[in-house]
Amino acid sequence: EAGVVQSPRYKIIEKKQPVAFWCNPISGHNTLYWYRQNLGQGPELLIRYENEEAVDDSQLPKDRFSAERLKGVDSTLKIQPAELGDSAVYLCASSLGPPSTQYFGPGTRLTVL
Amino acid sequence: AQKITQTQPGMFVQEKEAVTLDCTYDTSDQSYGLFWYKQPSSGEMIFLIYQGSYDEQNATEGRYSLNFQKARKSANLVISASQLGDSAMYFCAMREVPSGGSYIPTFGRGTSLIVHP
Numbered sequence: 001e002a003g004v005v006q007s008p009r010y011k012i013i014e015k016k017q018p019v020a021f022w023c024n025p026i027s028g029h030n031t032l033y034w035y036r037q038n039l040g041q042g043p044e045l046l047i048r049y050e051n052e053e054a055v056d057d058s059q060l061p062k063d064r065f066s067a068e069r070l071k072g073v074d075s076t077l078k079i080q081p082a083e084l085g086d087s088a089v090y091l092c093a094s095s096l097g098p099p100s101t102q103y104f105g106p107g108t109r110l111t112v113l
Numbered sequence: 114a115q116k117i118t119q120t121q122p123g124m125f126v127q128e129k130e131a132v133t134l135d136c137t138y139d140t141s142d143q144s145y146g147l148f149w150y151k152q153p154s155s156g157e158m159i160f161l162i163y164q165g166s167y168d169e170q171n172a173t174e175g176r177y178s179l180n181f182q183k184a185r186k187s188a189n190l191v192i193s194a195s196q197l198g199d200s201a202m203y204f205c206a207m208r209e210v211p212s213g214g215s216y217i218p219t220f221g222r223g224t225s226l227i228v229h230p
Contacts, residue, residue, distance in 0.1 A: 042219075043158070043220050059217075099146065104150075104158035106155065106156055107156045
């Protein structure tokens with residue numbers, strides 16, 4: 001069974017530029033999570049989707065971050081405009097439901113110059 | 114306040130020895146779950162083991178076991194017979210299920226484990 005797929009794996013951009021990350025969860029997993037992991041820290045939840053519905057998005061900086069999950073499968077996380085402090089690894093995870101074990105993708109390492 | 118505390122920034126262990134990685138947690142919920150993940154240098158978070166708050170027995174998965182002490186609110190990971198491939202960051206995480214509240218999983222800051230040959 002294929003795991004969680006993320007692209008790109010690495011992205012380097014100049015500040016104020018837009019950037020987007022894509023995630024394809026494990027087939028059949030209703031719940032999808034986006035996390036940000038700063039250097040030397042554990043992951044912090046940005047947003048959780050239950051099918052197409054965004055829930056638990058209180059930690060998403062909505063002035064510059066947006067996310068969507070069309071048709072309840074793939075998801076895209078966007079930052080516009082990016083700031084230097086956005087440099088981090090962005091992890092996507094999926095699970096059968098909120099209480100279930102989350103399975104993570106390889107992450108996208110973003111560097112903002 | 115930190116919900117998950119991992120007090121060991123780094124640990125060293127000799128190959129084939131056992132090692133314990135510490136994790137303490139803070140919650141007022143009765144129903145919660147505790148997880149351990151491994152993150153090698155490649156960056157992917159790999160699920161290792163899960164312990165539910167109502168589980169009476171400590172969880173085990175191969176060489177991994179979770180030493181769950183509910184009264185002390187600790188959930189230490191024990192790796193037996195360490196291997197060189199165990200060198201990685203290890204994260205403890207908690208899933209709370211508050212009634213009527215949002216579900217936000219929380220992670221600790223991690224412990225870096227280095228296994229020496």
